[in-house]
Amino acid sequence: MMAQTTLDQHMALLGRIMARFLEGGLTPRDIRSSAVKDFLGVDEDNQLTASVLRWMLDEGLIRAKDVHESMFGDLSLFSAQLTSRGLAVVKRPLDSGDTIEKRIQSQPSSGIRWNEIGDLIGGTLGGLAKSLSG
Numbered sequence: 001m002m003a004q005t006t007l008d009q010h011m012a013l014l015g016r017i018m019a020r021f022l023e024g025g026l027t028p029r030d031i032r033s034s035a036v037k038d039f040l041g042v043d044e045d046n047q048l049t050a051s052v053l054r055w056m057l058d059e060g061l062i063r064a065k066d067v068h069e070s071m072f073g074d075l076s077l078f079s080a081q082l083t084s085r086g087l088a089v090v091k092r093p094l095d096s097g098d099t100i101e102k103r104i105q106s107q108p109s110s111g112i113r114w115n116e117i118g119d120l121i122g123g124t125l126g127g128l129a130k131s132l133s134g
Helices: 006-023 046-058 084-091 100-110 114-133
Strands: 029-032 066-069 075-082
Touching: 006 029, 006 046, 006 075, 006 084, 006 100, 006 114, 046 075, 075 084, 084 100, 084 114, 100 114
Parallel strands: none
Antiparallel strands: 029 075, 066 075
């Protein structure tokens, strides 16, 4: 088995974070990168989590009422929720006919890995941006 790259780790975490947001619908949630276990149920590296959350904010997948970053790199999002863009990404039909949302829901039984879900999110986001600009 090949070692996971940092990008693989980021994509896997992106997939798991997006799954938790989908579980909660549009309910605002608080997330701290240093205490992501409260959100995900498992511990993750603070810097890895902060990087993914920052990227999700910058790409418009999620928004937060308040965003705080400590000088130690801890990123705290208060009242964070999916944006319309985030919903569009997970509900957009894939070439296979299903959606990222359906892939997330079937993830345990389908054997798809979380980094593959993250890759689908990134690819769909890129395709969405291209279709809007073209």
